[in-house]
Amino acid sequence: MYTVPIAIIFLTLTCLLVALRVFTRLRVVQKPGCDDLLIVLALLADIAFFVFLVFEIRNGLAKNQKLLSPQVVRNQLMALYITIPLYNLSLTLTKLSLVFLYKRLFPTKYYQIILAITLFFVVTTGLWMIFSAVFFCIPVHAFWDTSMPRTCLSEAVVWCLNAAFQISTDLLLVVLPMPLVIRLQIPKRQKVALIFIFALGFFVCAMSIIRLTTIIRLVKTQDFTEGNGLAATWSFIECNVAIICACLQPLRPFIIRFFPRLMPSRVRSDHPREKHSGPSGGASTVGYHGNPFGPTSTSYVTSVAGTFSLDSLSLGDAQHNHSAGTANGIQVVQELRWDSYSAEARRKSVQSGDSSTGV
Known part of the structure; x- marks a missing residue:
């Protein structure tokens, strides 16, 4: 049968x-x-x-x-x-x-x-x-x-x-x-x-x-x-x-x-990134800036996977505290991202490190 x-x-x-x-x-x-x-x-x-x-x-x-x-x-x-x-x-x-x-x-x-x-x-x-x-x-x-x-x-x-x-x-x-x-x-x-x-x-x-x-x-x-x-x-x-x-x-x-090759490759989105001072005083673009679920019109999230901008999804959620929104925003971006930049970035970083050491 x-x-x-x-x-x-x-x-x-x-x-x-x-x-x-x-x-x-x-x-x-x-x-x-x-x-x-x-x-x-x-x-x-x-x-x-x-x-x-x-x-x-x-x-x-x-x-x-x-x-x-x-x-x-x-x-x-x-x-x-x-x-x-x-x-x-x-x-x-x-x-x-x-x-x-x-x-x-x-x-x-x-x-x-x-x-x-x-x-x-x-x-x-x-x-x-x-x-x-x-x-x-x-x-x-x-x-x-x-x-x-x-x-x-x-x-x-x-x-x-x-x-x-x-x-x-x-x-x-x-x-x-x-x-x-x-x-x-x-x-x-x-x-x-x-x-x-x-x-x-x-x-x-x-x-x-x-x-x-x-x-x-x-x-x-x-x-x-x-x-x-x-x-x-x-x-x-x-x-x-x-x-x-x-x-x-x-x-x-x-x-x-x-299998990063199976994903649409996009190194960065077209949205600008915010720059903040890193530990050594230089510009740093890695980290979370703003609350993508907060009341602001547009917020940005930058991570090793690239830069994403999420429209305000507050839906009346302006009363949420900033720290809770930050954690949740990071979680959403990590779950919903669809690009191969993280894998490509690591590969290029290894290659540049190898070339600098003469390997």
Whole structure:
């Protein structure tokens, strides 16, 4: 069945990207966050999903139900009962990871309030989807033992409603960072690259919509085991695509460090730098000057990665103290930068040092 090779390909790619993300946050950036832990938990739920999906396949998934024994059908439904909450858990953890990533990248006052509301919505809908799957039938084991007297929720209503929740939260998490990313005063190519990375969430939305069409087809079919093959496949694809897209943005420091040629090369932005006296009295351009989230019209950040200018993103955040803004501003620039200057600067520095010593 085509589900197995597709699932293996997507799971392998997902594991690779999560491993690279964890390595980047622990070794390259050396500042892991809650979002990294959540994405690892999402991967673990995804792996468990894969295990029970294989169990479904071995028990006649996508085959004509008339050709299967009652025990085989029962085993398949038991595995399905486990995969549904795992699917919802994996997606919910991935979305929570994105929310906490946004909280770190954009620490402005009102945006934090918006993210807190978003966090509440994601948690609430996630708990509903998980518990509605766990307690879909009363008693619980009546889900796979259809011979028992039972009271169950409507498959058409619950599954389609949950799919709608998934699509709506996907769209929300794609749209949320766009206004702030668009307002960043950074080189155009870098801004386009950032927008593209965040807009990849629309691909997850597309996967959710395709899955919804398979769910609608499933609830209408008379042969559940045969119709569920396509729905299960797209559900697994959706989980993995969501994790993959959530891992791409945090991987930029890894690419900048190990594959700088893959990044758009820009030594300095076109914005002027502020000069301050260094320890020896000379001019110094390395360091942080100003608060990019403060009330000023334009602030500048200079680091080994080059000079960036960020438009005022205060959004009414003028009450924040300067020291907190400074730390947050540095964090945003470090997370959102997209250039290869740091690697090139180190290389040129080594070359100039070698030439000066006659090596």
